[in-house]
Amino acid sequence: MASTIRVRATSSGETTEVQALIQHPMDSGFVKDAKGEIIPPHFIQQLTFEYEGKNVFTADWGGGVSKDPYVKFAFKGGKKGDELKISWVDNKGATDTTTAKIQ
Amino acid sequence: MTDVGFSATRRLLLQGAGAVALVGLGNLPFGLTPALAAANDKYPEEAFKAKSEADAIKALYGKTAEPSDKVKMDAPEIAENGAVVPISVTTTLPDVTSISFLVSENPVALVASYKIPAGTLPNVANRIKMARTSNVIVVVEAGGKLYSANKEVKVTVGGCGG
Numbered sequence: 513m514a515s516t517i518r519v520r521a522t523s524s525g526e527t528t529e530v531q532a533l534i535q536h537p538m539d540s541g542f543v544k545d546a547k548g549e550i551i552p553p554h555f556i557q558q559l560t561f562e563y564e565g566k567n568v569f570t571a572d573w574g575g576g577v578s579k580d581p582y583v584k585f586a587f588k589g590g591k592k593g594d595e596l597k598i599s600w601v602d603n604k605g606a607t608d609t610t611t612a613k614i615q
Numbered sequence: 616m617t618d619v620g621f622s623a624t625r626r627l628l629l630q631g632a633g634a635v636a637l638v639g640l641g642n643l644p645f646g647l648t649p650a651l652a653a654a655n656d657k658y659p660e661e662a663f664k665a666k667s668e669a670d671a672i673k674a675l676y677g678k679t680a681e682p683s684d685k686v687k688m689d690a691p692e693i694a695e696n697g698a699v700v701p702i703s704v705t706t707t708l709p710d711v712t713s714i715s716f717l718v719s720e721n722p723v724a725l726v727a728s729y730k731i732p733a734g735t736l737p738n739v740a741n742r743i744k745m746a747r748t749s750n751v752i753v754v755v756e757a758g759g760k761l762y763s764a765n766k767e768v769k770v771t772v773g774g775c776g777g
Binding site (some may be wrong): 527538540542557558566567568569570571572573574575576577578579581582583584585586587589607 | 656658659663697698699700703718720721723725726727728729730731732734736738739740741742743744746
């Protein structure tokens with residue numbers, strides 16, 4: 513299966529800027545479908561970014577984050593060609609992990 | 616062994632097996648993703664259940680935030696689509712350890728909370744859902760204290776639904 517995670521990490525020399533886009537419905541649990549039935553909550557709870565075995569960013573999310581969530585951050589360091597590891601886990605226990613090369 | 620005893624034992628065994636399977640499934644993702652385990656960051660379940668922003672901030676940090684002009688929030692004046700509202704924050708405060716986004720009129724106020732380890736810049740952008748016109752609050756934890764900024768964002772079409 514193709515990864516749900518798309519990441520672009522760009523090094524400027526001093527810092528690395530990271531943009532991530534993840535495919536996920538992010539159902540809040542407050543919305544009804546066409547039949548008037550509540551769509552049960554289904555959203556990513558935690559998203560982590562790891563560089564050289566160290567955590568550089570953790571996102572804790574609720575159902576209020578938009579569908580197919582996007583996040584951008586930056587950290588000091590990170591060299592071109594190095595790898596960044598990204599993982600998420602949702603409220604149903606599903607997970608995905610990928611690695612991205614810093615450009 | 617009577618029938619009753621047998622079925623009870625059987626049920627216990629099945630329950631046991633079920634529990635093992637569940638535990639196995641529960642642990643597996645964490646075992647495979649050291650990032651989650653290494654961070655040792657528990658998901659703040661309670662904070663993501665709080666209805667009001669004050670309760671959410673309390674559940675998350677156990678203290679209250681004071682407004683600061685050093686917290687800069689970039690949010691649209693008017694969001695035509697409440698399902699996708701781009702919000703970003705930057706701050707000049709030193710020693711930032713966490714940044715959180717809250718929407719006071721949403722059914723659950725807390726939207727996102729980011730942990731900022733040393734070496735990561737206090738600068739985050741994301742896209743959030745807004746049920747209706749509301750205050751958006753950004754809380755920055757820096758040097759053990761909480762600072763906030765807030766801004767009203769008008770929503771044309773509600774999108775808590777997404």
